[in-house]
Amino acid sequence: MNAEPGTRVLKADSEAIKAAAACLSAGGLVAFPTETVYGLGADARNGEAVARLYAAKGRPAFNPLIAHVADLAAARRLGVFNADAERLAGAFWPGPMTLVLPRQPDCPVAELALAGLDSVAVRVPAHPLAHALLTVFGAPVVAPSANRSGHVSPTSAAHVLADLRGRIDMVLDGGPCPVGVESTIVACLDEPTLLRPGGLAREEIERVLGHALILPAAAPTSPLAPGMLESHYAPKARLRLNAERPQADEALLAFGPDAPAADGKTLNLSPRGNLIEAAANLFAHLRALDASGAAAIAVMPVPNEGLGEAINDRLRRAAAPKP
Numbered sequence: 001m002n003a004e005p006g007t008r009v010l011k012a013d014s015e016a017i018k019a020a021a022a023c024l025s026a027g028g029l030v031a032f033p034t035e036t037v038y039g040l041g042a043d044a045r046n047g048e049a050v051a052r053l054y055a056a057k058g059r060p061a062f063n064p065l066i067a068h069v070a071d072l073a074a075a076r077r078l079g080v081f082n083a084d085a086e087r088l089a090g091a092f093w094p095g096p097m098t099l100v101l102p103r104q105p106d107c108p109v110a111e112l113a114l115a116g117l118d119s120v121a122v123r124v125p126a127h128p129l130a131h132a133l134l135t136v137f138g139a140p141v142v143a144p145s146a147n148r149s150g151h152v153s154p155t156s157a158a159h160v161l162a163d164l165r166g167r168i169d170m171v172l173d174g175g176p177c178p179v180g181v182e183s184t185i186v187a188c189l190d191e192p193t194l195l196r197p198g199g200l201a202r203e204e205i206e207r208v209l210g211h212a213l214i215l216p217a218a219a220p221t222s223p224l225a226p227g228m229l230e231s232h233y234a235p236k237a238r239l240r241l242n243a244e245r246p247q248a249d250e251a252l253l254a255f256g257p258d259a260p261a262a263d264g265k266t267l268n269l270s271p272r273g274n275l276i277e278a279a280a281n282l283f284a285h286l287r288a289l290d291a292s293g294a295a296a297i298a299v300m301p302v303p304n305e306g307l308g309e310a311i312n313d314r315l316r317r318a319a320a321p322k323p
């Protein structure tokens with residue numbers, strides 16, 4: 001299917017969902033909206049489809065994928081839930097949270113997608129189109145963010161096409177993603193551990209657990225580390241963090257009411273200083289400022305609470321020296 005020169009773009013409706021499920025069944029690659037970012041889906045059980053997915057993204061094959069399923073019953077067939085995992089799934093699924101669990105002995109996810117780990121990352125997305133696709137397909141779908149490896153994650157069908165047109169079979173266009181940053185990843189292998197801050201705030205998770213999450217401060221060395229390859233989520237332009245004002249040749253990614261007015265080279269994540277709105281705008285604004293051609297983007301400080309933790313994590317990675 002990947003030999004097709006074109007990538008079909010379908011406005012997501014029930015016919016399109018059926019076509020997308022058929023494409024997945026045939027081993028194809030389908031980008032679809034979730035509430036966090038667009039995912040690039042493949043049949044999780046089909047090793048060849050997973051291999052094509054890695055190739056389309058240009059992704060290092062040691063970086064494992066998240067298996068997406070329609071509901072908790074399907075998630076239980078992939079991973080083993082301890083008491084913490086039960087509590088978190090009950091509180092936050094469907095939603096922008098991924099759980100890393102010990103894999104079931106008969107977990108059907110292809111070895112390649114698990115990158116040789118004994119664990120599996122599982123998510124039940126809340127977006128109605130993602131849910132409909134997973135329900136119609138009826139099996140797990142592995143889906144990394146639908147961008148070229150190392151690029152900024154896509155929050156619209158146009159972003160997906162900018163990175164992957166001609167490299168994947170289909171894009172389901174369901175409009176912009178409401179959350180705008182990737183899911184929060186929590187490992188429930190031993191003590192619950194925050195592997196990646198994301199679209200569900202850490203404070204909410206800790207409230208449900210009744211205690212703090214372990215933070216892998218001593219940066220894990222291997223694939224355990226989601227997006228922890230230092231430079232990640234990177235635009236082409238250099239990023240200068242914690243800037244109050246742009247220098248002459250810089251574009252500005254602003255935040256809050258005390259920012260210069262928006263113009264072609266200035267975009268504000270949230271003029272009213274709202275972190276949920278800022279997360280939803282983050283990747284689209286980074287792409288737009290990158291496209292303005294500026295060599296550097298100055299970024300105003302963003303408070304490190306709630307979704308600010310995920311925003312600052314992505315900004316730090318976008319600012320890290322490129323390999």
Ligand code: TXA
Nearest residue numbers: 036039064065119120121144145182183224225226227
């Ligand atoms: O919001 C999201 O999570 C999006 C949407 C499409 O669901 N997906 C996403 O996938 O961000 P991706 O592949 O870009 O990031 C998933 C991260 C990777 O960095 C990977 O290292 C980590 O999850 N991961 C996957 N399996 C893991 C495992 N068994 N243990 C630890 N980390 C794992």
Ligand code: MG
Nearest residue numbers: 144145153227
């Ligand atoms: Mg990604």
